[in-house]
Amino acid sequence: MTIFSTAAADILSLLGTSATFTPATGSPVEGVNVVVDLELLMQPGGYNADAYAQYTTIECLLSDLPHEPNRNESFSVSGTVYNVDSVLENDGLFVKVIVHE
Secondary structure, three states: OOHHHHHHHHHHHHEEEEEEEOOOOOOOOEEOOOOEEEEEEEOOOOOOOOOOOOEEEEEEEEEHOOOOOOOOEEEEOEEEEEEEEEEEEOOOOEEEEEEOO
């Protein structure tokens, strides 16, 4: 582990919530530390106007997952199941996905 990946894991263990990632195929991965943002305002793609929508995102360490999350895979957090819509960011260390309940 590099100093950055160690620091990232430490931050998520302090600020994150434990979740279970369920891939489309394969076994669920338990104990994934995630940060859930329920009220992120973003500008949806495909518009040429100032339109904003509220989204829910989940961010976690990419190394905690078997692969980058795909559409319709899910995270279970405190009894709520969030289905992945799309990947918003992936810097090789963290991955942030747009999800819905």
